[in-house]
Amino acid sequence: MKKRLFCITIALGILSMLMSAHLFKVTDYPNDDGSAIKLQWDKSILESGHIELYKSTDNKHFIQIPLSSDMTEYVDKDSTFSGNMVFYRLDLKNHAGELVNFYKSSAIPKAQWFNTDKLPLLIILILFSSAIAYYVLSAKQGKELYIRKINGLDAMDEAVGRATEMGKPVLFVPGIMDLDDMQTIAGLTILGKLAEKTADYHCKLIVPVSKSMVLSAAREIVKTAYMQAGHPDEYQPDNIFYLTDDQFGYVAGVDGIIMREKPAANFLLGCFYAESLIIAETGFASGAIQTAGTAQPSQLPFFVASCDYTLIGEELFAASAYLSKDPQQLGSLKGQDFGKLVIILMIITGVILEIFGIHFLKDFFNIS
Amino acid sequence: MNHILPLIITFLAGLLMIVSEFIPHKPFERIVSELEIWFMIISGFAIILGQLSLIKMNVLKIQYKSENWKYCVVTLISFFIMLIAGLLWGTQNQGGIIGSGESLIQSIGSKPFDYIFDNIYQHLMASMFSLLAFFIASAAYRAFIARTLESSLLLISAIFVMLGNTSIGTSLTSFLPENLNFLHLPTISAFIMDYPNLAGQRAIMIGAGLGIIGSSLRIILGIERSWLGGKK
Numbered sequence: 295m296k297k298r299l300f301c302i303t304i305a306l307g308i309l310s311m312l313m314s315a316h317l318f319k320v321t322d323y324p325n326d327d328g329s330a331i332k333l334q335w336d337k338s339i340l341e342s343g344h345i346e347l348y349k350s351t352d353n354k355h356f357i358q359i360p361l362s363s364d365m366t367e368y369v370d371k372d373s374t375f376s377g378n379m380v381f382y383r384l385d386l387k388n389h390a391g392e393l394v395n396f397y398k399s400s401a402i403p404k405a406q407w408f409n410t411d412k413l414p415l416l417i418i419l420i421l422f423s424s425a426i427a428y429y430v431l432s433a434k435q436g437k438e439l440y441i442r443k444i445n446g447l448d449a450m451d452e453a454v455g456r457a458t459e460m461g462k463p464v465l466f467v468p469g470i471m472d473l474d475d476m477q478t479i480a481g482l483t484i485l486g487k488l489a490e491k492t493a494d495y496h497c498k499l500i501v502p503v504s505k506s507m508v509l510s511a512a513r514e515i516v517k518t519a520y521m522q523a524g525h526p527d528e529y530q531p532d533n534i535f536y537l538t539d540d541q542f543g544y545v546a547g548v549d550g551i552i553m554r555e556k557p558a559a560n561f562l563l564g565c566f567y568a569e570s571l572i573i574a575e576t577g578f579a580s581g582a583i584q585t586a587g588t589a590q591p592s593q594l595p596f597f598v599a600s601c602d603y604t605l606i607g608e609e610l611f612a613a614s615a616y617l618s619k620d621p622q623q624l625g626s627l628k629g630q631d632f633g634k635l636v637i638i639l640m641i642i643t644g645v646i647l648e649i650f651g652i653h654f655l656k657d658f659f660n661i662s
Numbered sequence: 663m664n665h666i667l668p669l670i671i672t673f674l675a676g677l678l679m680i681v682s683e684f685i686p687h688k689p690f691e692r693i694v695s696e697l698e699i700w701f702m703i704i705s706g707f708a709i710i711l712g713q714l715s716l717i718k719m720n721v722l723k724i725q726y727k728s729e730n731w732k733y734c735v736v737t738l739i740s741f742f743i744m745l746i747a748g749l750l751w752g753t754q755n756q757g758g759i760i761g762s763g764e765s766l767i768q769s770i771g772s773k774p775f776d777y778i779f780d781n782i783y784q785h786l787m788a789s790m791f792s793l794l795a796f797f798i799a800s801a802a803y804r805a806f807i808a809r810t811l812e813s814s815l816l817l818i819s820a821i822f823v824m825l826g827n828t829s830i831g832t833s834l835t836s837f838l839p840e841n842l843n844f845l846h847l848p849t850i851s852a853f854i855m856d857y858p859n860l861a862g863q864r865a866i867m868i869g870a871g872l873g874i875i876g877s878s879l880r881i882i883l884g885i886e887r888s889w890l891g892g893k894k
Contacts, residue, residue: 572790
């Protein structure tokens with residue numbers, strides 16, 4: 295009889311634990327650095343009263359975690375988690391504040407070595423990088439690659455030539471962002487090519503910048519370009535200067551330069567925001583040939599309306615490779631085109647699958 | 663060697679940044695934020711270079727009495743007034759060398775730096791920004807001339823979007839019954855903005871994203887070296 299009672303007690307205990315585990319789940323937060331634990335509890339718990347959540351690292355001293363009454367999920371983010379077991383207790387209390395029931399559970403926060411949520415990103419990255427590498431190697435082996443013409447870049451010679459004939463300077467504006475922005479870097483790589491041309495044509499190049507780091511980089515790039523063009527003596531570091539970090543202060547400065555110096559060619563290549571139209575329209579009013587380029591979709595219409603040539607999005611990043619005529623760099627552009635083809639195919643496939651109610655592709659690329 | 667070392671650093675830093683995107687484990691999870699802090703520190707020092715460039719440029723123009731040199735005097739005076747005001751009495755949340763300027767706050771309402779910032783600088787900035795309205799009008803006037811099929815389409819779309827966003831546009835088509843709601847000007851405007859316009863913007867963003875991947879790979883792998891000031 296005693297044995298049977300013991301067995302029933304054990305069975306009830308296990309059943310209660312299973313029930314508790316079902317109602318109150320504590321698990322390691324996935325794809326993190328081991329600093330979070332995910333807690334979930336069943337909605338039915340909330341029906342019988344209000345809940346209070348407690349946590350402990352030693353299973354003895356519990357501290358309360360503030361919760362709102364309708365929550366059924368909570369992510370406990372704590373940078374002090376050190377890979378040890380963390381215990382949680384969910385107290386269910388009635389309206390009088392008396393303890394009705396409680397659930398206990400625990401978990402060990404673990405850091406993961408790969409974020410599985412980002413698997414689609416990794417696949418895309420490998421696919422595109424492989425395509426770029428393939429076309430770079432193909433170009434290296436002498437394969438002819440067709441790259442479509444970019445009028446704005448082909449007109450660079452014409453613009454610098456015009457400035458030289460008119461005896462006026464060329465203005466280059468690298469945008470208002472710092473060197474940590476890829477658009478600024480893309481703009482500066484074009485500046486190198488432009489500086490070589492202005493050095494060849496013996497034309498003055500003015501580069502006002504709004505960030506000190508860009509100033510150092512721009513000076514170094516222009517200096518090397520002048521040296522490579524065989525005219526190091528014509529390099530004027532004072533023509534590349536800092537105006538201000540402030541957006542509209544910079545605009546005022548650049549507009550002033552445009553109106554006073556009347557450059558014959560303006561190159562606005564980099565990251566632009568509200569200042570794009572103010573600069574471009576002032577340049578238009580001064581009668582300069584204007585080439586602009588940015589990856590900011592909201593500023594592109596302004597450039598299209600006010601400039602002679604506009605490099606739209608990817609063209610800004612392709613400019614340096616395009617101007618270099620280096621087969622390897624051109625090969626990387628071909629790789630980018632392959633990437634575009636893959637994306638177009640995926641969009642079409644995705645649309646067709648969604649029409650037929652198949653959400654696999656959409657779900658796969660839904661990165662949380 | 664002048665170019666090899668930066669290339670190696672670029673390759674390793676680029677690779678590390680890519681890898682850390684996929685590895686949440688220590689120490690990779692902190693690499694991006696750590697490098698951002700490094701960047702901030704370096705930019706902090708680089709600001710001195712910028713200020714020196716500004717002073718040198720303006721001093722040279724004054725020295726050689728270049729055209730419009732008087733503006734350079736204004737620039738330098740403004741620069742030093744702000745610098746001195748900031749150093750002596752500090753800014754809104756920080757004290758300066760000689761304290762927080764309580765007596766000055768009582769007489770002018772705020773610290774000298776903040777006073778100039780709020781009462782002069784902010785207004786100058788707003789004036790520059792307000793110019794945008796006039797420039798938009800002049801640019802739109804040129805863009806909306808119906809010369810070709812494309813510019814005609816642009817003009818028609820612009821009319822719908824502009825009217826759809828005004829109260830006149832709403833009242834113009836308010837007589838339409840419920841089942842013809844798709845012809846209501848605000849609905850047409852919203853459709854143009856949410857579908858053709860957004861699709862175009864996203865296409866540009868996808869292209870730019872691929873361009874960034876391509877440029878980054880060229881720089882990380884050392885194929886593109888013009889940022890170093892050198893040819894391949």
